[in-house]
Amino acid sequence: MRRRLHxxxxxxxxxxxxxxxxxxxxxxLEMGVxxxxxxxxxxxxxxxxxxxxxxxxxxxxxxKSEVDIIEIEPLS
Amino acid sequence: MLMxxxxxxxxxxxxxxxxxxxNPNVGKTTLFxxxxxxxxxxxxxxxxxxxxxxxxxxxxxxDEVEVIDLPGTYSLNxxxxxxxxxxxxxxxxxxxxxxxxxxxxxxxxxxxxxxLYLASQLMDLGIPVIIALNMMDxxxxxxxxxxxxxxxxxxxxxxxxMVASRGEGVDELRNVLTRPLAPPPPRQWHLMxxxxxxxxxxAKELKQLIPDKPxxxxxxxxxxxxxxxxxxxxxxxxxxxxxxxxxxAREPLQAKQIPYEQAEVMGRYAWLGSIVSEATxxxxxxxxxxxxxxxxxxxxxxxxxxxxxxxxxxxxxxxxAWAVPFMDMIEQGTEYLANWVRAxxxxxxxxxxxxxxxxxxxxxxxVFLPQILLLFFFLGLLEDTGYMARAAFIMDRIMSRVGLxxxxxxxxxxxxxxxxxxxxxxxxxxxxxxRLVTILVIPLMSCSARLPVYTLFxxxxxxxxxxxxxxxxxxxxxxxxxxxxxxxxxxxAYVLKKFVVKGSTSIFVMxxxxxxxxxxxxxxxxxxxxxxxxxxRAGKIIFSMSIVIWxxxxxxxxxxxxxxxxxxAQIEQQYEEAVATKxxxxxxxxxxxxxxxxxxxxxEAGYRIRHxxxxxxxxLMEPVMRPLGFDWKISAGIVTAFAAxxxxxxxxxxxxxxxxxxxxxxxxKQRLLEDRYPDGTPVFTxxxxxxxxxxFVLACQCMSTLAITYRETNSWKWPLFMWVYMTLLAYLxxxxxxxxxxxxxxx
Numbered sequence: 137m138r139r140r141l142h143x144x145x146x147x148x149x150x151x152x153x154x155x156x157x158x159x160x161x162x163x164x165l166e167m168g169v170x171x172x173x174x175x176x177x178x179x180x181x182x183x184x185x186x187x188x189x190x191x192x193x194x195x196x197x198x199x200k201s202e203v204d205i206i207e208i209e210p211l212s
Numbered sequence: 213m214l215m216x217x218x219x220x221x222x223x224x225x226x227x228x229x230x231x232x233x234x235n236p237n238v239g240k241t242t243l244f245x246x247x248x249x250x251x252x253x254x255x256x257x258x259x260x261x262x263x264x265x266x267x268x269x270x271x272x273x274x275d276e277v278e279v280i281d282l283p284g285t286y287s288l289n290x291x292x293x294x295x296x297x298x299x300x301x302x303x304x305x306x307x308x309x310x311x312x313x314x315x316x317x318x319x320x321x322x323x324x325x326x327x328l329y330l331a332s333q334l335m336d337l338g339i340p341v342i343i344a345l346n347m348m349d350x351x352x353x354x355x356x357x358x359x360x361x362x363x364x365x366x367x368x369x370x371x372x373x374m375v376a377s378r379g380e381g382v383d384e385l386r387n388v389l390t391r392p393l394a395p396p397p398p399r400q401w402h403l404m405x406x407x408x409x410x411x412x413x414x415a416k417e418l419k420q421l422i423p424d425k426p427x428x429x430x431x432x433x434x435x436x437x438x439x440x441x442x443x444x445x446x447x448x449x450x451x452x453x454x455x456x457x458x459x460x461a462r463e464p465l466q467a468k469q470i471p472y473e474q475a476e477v478m479g480r481y482a483w484l485g486s487i488v489s490e491a492t493x494x495x496x497x498x499x500x501x502x503x504x505x506x507x508x509x510x511x512x513x514x515x516x517x518x519x520x521x522x523x524x525x526x527x528x529x530x531x532x533a534w535a536v537p538f539m540d541m542i543e544q545g546t547e548y549l550a551n552w553v554r555a556x557x558x559x560x561x562x563x564x565x566x567x568x569x570x571x572x573x574x575x576x577x578x579v580f581l582p583q584i585l586l587l588f589f590f591l592g593l594l595e596d597t598g599y600m601a602r603a604a605f606i607m608d609r610i611m612s613r614v615g616l617x618x619x620x621x622x623x624x625x626x627x628x629x630x631x632x633x634x635x636x637x638x639x640x641x642x643x644x645x646x647r648l649v650t651i652l653v654i655p656l657m658s659c660s661a662r663l664p665v666y667t668l669f670x671x672x673x674x675x676x677x678x679x680x681x682x683x684x685x686x687x688x689x690x691x692x693x694x695x696x697x698x699x700x701x702x703x704x705a706y707v708l709k710k711f712v713v714k715g716s717t718s719i720f721v722m723x724x725x726x727x728x729x730x731x732x733x734x735x736x737x738x739x740x741x742x743x744x745x746x747x748x749r750a751g752k753i754i755f756s757m758s759i760v761i762w763x764x765x766x767x768x769x770x771x772x773x774x775x776x777x778x779x780x781a782q783i784e785q786q787y788e789e790a791v792a793t794k795x796x797x798x799x800x801x802x803x804x805x806x807x808x809x810x811x812x813x814x815x816e817a818g819y820r821i822r823h824x825x826x827x828x829x830x831x832l833m834e835p836v837m838r839p840l841g842f843d844w845k846i847s848a849g850i851v852t853a854f855a856a857x858x859x860x861x862x863x864x865x866x867x868x869x870x871x872x873x874x875x876x877x878x879x880x881k882q883r884l885l886e887d888r889y890p891d892g893t894p895v896f897t898x899x900x901x902x903x904x905x906x907x908f909v910l911a912c913q914c915m916s917t918l919a920i921t922y923r924e925t926n927s928w929k930w931p932l933f934m935w936v937y938m939t940l941l942a943y944l945x946x947x948x949x950x951x952x953x954x955x956x957x958x959x
């Protein structure tokens with residue numbers, strides 16, 4: 137079942153499968169958040185936003201409202 | 213004859229200029245310092261705020277090479293000013309600056325795939341590329357095994373494994389630069405067919421217009437122009453035919469909803485993914501890294517916030533406590549020097565110019581150095597260890613409310629100590645618009661120079677009473693002033709971001725780099741570099757303005773009325789009489805004479821400044837300032853406070869003929885309380901004091917802030933804007949306080 141990136145809980149992983157809009161922000165892609173990439177939500181910031189995600193072996197912080205377009209296929 | 217460079221790659225045999233490129237946090241600065249030693253020059257690219265760092269290195273052959281340290285970027289597709297500059301330099305778009313002969317791509321081995329993204333873009337420019345595979349130690353610790361030779365074969369460019377922080381691999385890198393270097397092999401990755409076709413077509417058209425470039429350059433330029441509006445604009449006037457061709461090429465792609473802007477990223481990563489898996493093997497990936505464990509605490513829901521506040525507290529305590537003795541020393545030093553000159557030179561205008569203009573001006577610049585050095589030492593530590601990104605991560609939620617990001621927090625809070633280092637610290641904000649807005653609101657944070665002004669007026673006019681049992685009214689007022697400044701900074705940021713500095717739609721993505729032990733050399737060097745920049749750039753402006761203010765307070769030279777001379781004669785006469793009649797001992801008489809003479813000198817100084825341009829400006833401004841409750845003396849004080857806020861105290865002291873007063877002077881307080889308008893009403897009331905305090909919270913009374921803003925934004929437009937908006941804000945709020953208070957009957 138597909139979910140959005142910001143809906144994952146800390147510790148949950150998933151594979152990026154697509155976006156809810158035709159042109160995703162190129163900056164996210166350049167940082168490695170693209171279809172096929174495995175992404176893990178590490179933690180949320182103390183005030184609930186942004187999110188610390190692990191992608192391609194490094195940590196990236198993104199805002200919930202800016203990654204809610206990313207569709208994820210959760211991995212166990 | 214047109215030669216196909218693709219078949220006969222132009223080998224570069226002697227390198228004269230080399231570009232140093234790489235992602236942020238990959239040790240690029242460390243490598244730059246290693247290669248060039250301290251032979252560096254820091255400046256700005258023409259017309260923009262991006263820093264231009266150039267150094268010189270010597271190769272083993274003895275050849276000198278110029279090293280250009282490009283801004284740290286994740287991509288060459290410009291979405292930020294830094295990226296735009298990096299690309300312009302490498303593509304040879306900067307006027308008068310040919311592209312470098314070769315590029316060193318600094319790559320973090322522990323984060324290979326994303327780092328190779330930029331490296332692969334660099335490889336497509338047709339310039340020889342050498343990959344400096346840095347942080348081999350970190351990669352190994354995290355269980356990655358690298359095969360640099362294999363990586364080199366797969367990419368087709370030299371790969372030098374390095375640990376720049378320990379100097380490992382630097383000699384090998386220098387040696388490679390002495391050999392002939394061939395441009396990278398032809399591109400090995402592919403775009404989706406429709407986009408590939410469009411780019412090839414555009415590259416051909418560009419080649420017809422500009423025939424003498426390396427083959428891969430055409431592809432690179434065509435791809436950039438197709439995918440980036442900003443780079444397309446570059447061609448609009450230079451090659452209108454190409455510009456039109458790009459626009460036409462976009463149409464069918466847009467109609468078919470082909471993500472052509474994203475095609476490059478997909479193509480490159482598809483290729484790089486296979487390369488990375490071939491050239492690296494992961495041994496163990498089960499253990500949590502040290503960074504993960506540290507982050508569990510430092511970005512913890514409760515501990516994270518507390519530690520952040522604790523670190524800030526330590527920094528500000530240190531900056532305040534450690535800087536103050538040095539600042540006092542500088543002030544005493546300049547005072548001593550001025551006195552020495554005063555004693556050894558004949559009285560006159562030149563002497564006054566040297567002591568009160570030049571020496572005071574040098575002092576005004578030097579007095580900022582302790583705070584700048586200390587703050588940048590700590591900020592350097594935060595950045596070098598990787599904590600700065602965590603601070604931004606923790607505070608982003610709050611800052612996003614006003615349209616900024618977490619990266620603005622530390623510079624903004626540095627403003628509590630002093631706006632100058634705060635504004636200089638905004639360099640860590642990569643979004644140009646966010647950076648500009650942060651610079652513009654930092655001076656609203658109450659800095660340490662306002663504190664003496666707050667202290668004088670609060671202790672003079674606010675009753676030292678307790679309210680609600682435990683709260684002290686004076687303390688409460690002080691808190692209120694700090695709160696007002698901070699709240700206004702946030703409101704101003706919101707308004708400026710929304711209405712004035714528009715145009716930023718870039719999303720917030722920030723790398724959280726692994727924690728690292730700080731590189732002391734880098735930290736100290738950056739601290740010195742910042743201070744040098746402050747002295748050479750802002751210092752000149754501050755110095756010249758000090759001279760101007762001295763001029764305004766000294767000229768026109770007015771003849772003292774004869775009454776002063778007759779008073780002086782009277783004092784001398786009294787003294788002689790007292791000595792002659794033996795009413796007093798000669799010591800007592802001497803003491804009395806000196807006291808009276810010094811008081812007379814104060815009165816003369818007061819007379820002079822009242823009739824100087826400053827005094828006249830005060831009178832001139834009085835009608836405008838009267839609605840705020842300010843008389844001409846306060847107005848004159850506001851004029852001189854432009855040199856530095858606390859100067860209003862010494863100006864008022866001179867105007868009230870009080871000798872050498874500071875904010876605790878009881879005489880000055882009494883004079884303020886006793887001063888009356890001709891109609892007998894007091895000049896200073898509680899309401900006047902409140903109005904003045906509010907004015908000082910909000911007004912941009914600081915030429916140094918404007919000078920550094922000029923330096924950091926590279927134009928007079930923004931310092932001027934800053935001064936105007938803050939002055940208007942200050943005037944408006946002071947007006948509301950004074951008139952509102954009067955209307956409520958508090959006057």
